[in-house]
Amino acid sequence: MSLMALREQLNMLLNSMYIEGLLDQQFQQLQMLQDASSPGFVAEVITLFCEDAERILTELTKLVDQAVVDFQKVDAYVHQLKGSSSSVGAQNVKLACIQFRQFCEENNKVGCLNALNVVKHHYYLLRNKFDTMLQLEQRIQAYDSKQQN
Amino acid sequence: MAVDAEAQFHVLAVDDSLMDRKLIERLLKTSSSFQVTTVDSGSKALEVLGLKEEDQTSTSALSPQHNEIEVNLVITDYCMPGMTGYDLLKKIKESSSLKDIPVVIMSSENVPSRINRCLEGGAEEFFLKPVQLSDMRRLGPHILKGKHKEQQQLHQEENSNTNHTIMGSSNNNNMSNKRKVMDEEILSDRTRLGFSSSSLNLI
Numbered sequence: 001m002s003l004m005a006l007r008e009q010l011n012m013l014l015n016s017m018y019i020e021g022l023l024d025q026q027f028q029q030l031q032m033l034q035d036a037s038s039p040g041f042v043a044e045v046i047t048l049f050c051e052d053a054e055r056i057l058t059e060l061t062k063l064v065d066q067a068v069v070d071f072q073k074v075d076a077y078v079h080q081l082k083g084s085s086s087s088v089g090a091q092n093v094k095l096a097c098i099q100f101r102q103f104c105e106e107n108n109k110v111g112c113l114n115a116l117n118v119v120k121h122h123y124y125l126l127r128n129k130f131d132t133m134l135q136l137e138q139r140i141q142a143y144d145s146k147q148q149n
Numbered sequence: 150m151a152v153d154a155e156a157q158f159h160v161l162a163v164d165d166s167l168m169d170r171k172l173i174e175r176l177l178k179t180s181s182s183f184q185v186t187t188v189d190s191g192s193k194a195l196e197v198l199g200l201k202e203e204d205q206t207s208t209s210a211l212s213p214q215h216n217e218i219e220v221n222l223v224i225t226d227y228c229m230p231g232m233t234g235y236d237l238l239k240k241i242k243e244s245s246s247l248k249d250i251p252v253v254i255m256s257s258e259n260v261p262s263r264i265n266r267c268l269e270g271g272a273e274e275f276f277l278k279p280v281q282l283s284d285m286r287r288l289g290p291h292i293l294k295g296k297h298k299e300q301q302q303l304h305q306e307e308n309s310n311t312n313h314t315i316m317g318s319s320n321n322n323n324m325s326n327k328r329k330v331m332d333e334e335i336l337s338d339r340t341r342l343g344f345s346s347s348s349l350n351l352i
Binding site: 083 | 171172228279281
């Protein structure tokens with residue numbers, strides 16, 4: 001695929017993510033922070049976010065599965081995930097976390113179980129698109145460095 | 150640690166989230182040529198600042214006996230396990246050697262009582278997360294004020310110190326030059342927003 005076609009694909013992917021609410025303006029901030037001196041910044045942040053999110057989702061799954069749920073502990077983890085999704089611009093995930101916290105406050109176990117599923121749904125959707133995004137970016141960067149040689 | 154001639158001001162960033170540490174470091178380095186140190190807890194921050202728990206009556210942080218690094222601003226998350234950002238703020242303000250270091254607090258939650266408490270506790274600013282590039286401009290005046298106070302303190306010490314050194318006066322000149330350059334950098338609209346034509350392009 002030509003460099004132009006790759007860039008076109010990346011743009012379309014990003015556009016769709018903004019339109020569908022997967023990403024918000026904060027992601028644009030991250031893009032602005034990437035420059036020649038820090039070319040891998042966005043990829044690094046995305047990777048950190050995904051590692052963090054998956055660690056938290058694993059913990060949450062265990063906690064919400066207990067016979068007696070420790071809602072404070074659950075809330076603390078959801079608060080963390082809300083924070084990092086907010087920092088990376090993961091809008092749908094963030095909103096799902098806000099809903100989740102409501103159920104924690106109400107000590108509502110069924111609500112929490114459902115909310116966790118919603119968060120996972122949005123996170124894995126986003127993760128898939130992030131994977132595609134990073135692959136496209138790698139291919140584009142490979143092109144650029146080939147052209148420079 | 151490499152000495153960067155351009156990095157004149159040193160910011161200590163405190164956050165338990167690795168992602169947020171990366172972000173704040175990048176924000177600080179992008180917006181101005183700050184030297185940045187990041188730590189993941191309030192207690193580590195105090196170590197870096199050279200404040201030991203027992204040492205409440207320490208002399209000035211500029212004294213050559215201390216081997217802590219010089220910090221011109223502390224920016225800290227509010228919600229951290231163990232020592233919160235507020236706790237850290239209080240410890241800094243209660244320390245005779247550190248109280249003039251400006252402290253900025255960040256939080257993902259917009260709680261007016263929390264904000265007031267921090268400002269009343271001596272914080273210069275309260276940033277809502279996610280912190281933006283535009284927020285970085287609000288740091289300039291506080292860093293300059295802190296540096297100015299430090300200069301005054303150094304000047305007072307030099308006067309009362311019987312061992313006058315040449316370092317004293319030349320330091321003052323360097324500091325005022327640095328402050329001028331800092332002014333220009335912070336107040337200008339130059340930001341490294343350069344990226345390719347399509348604003349959505351990652352490259």
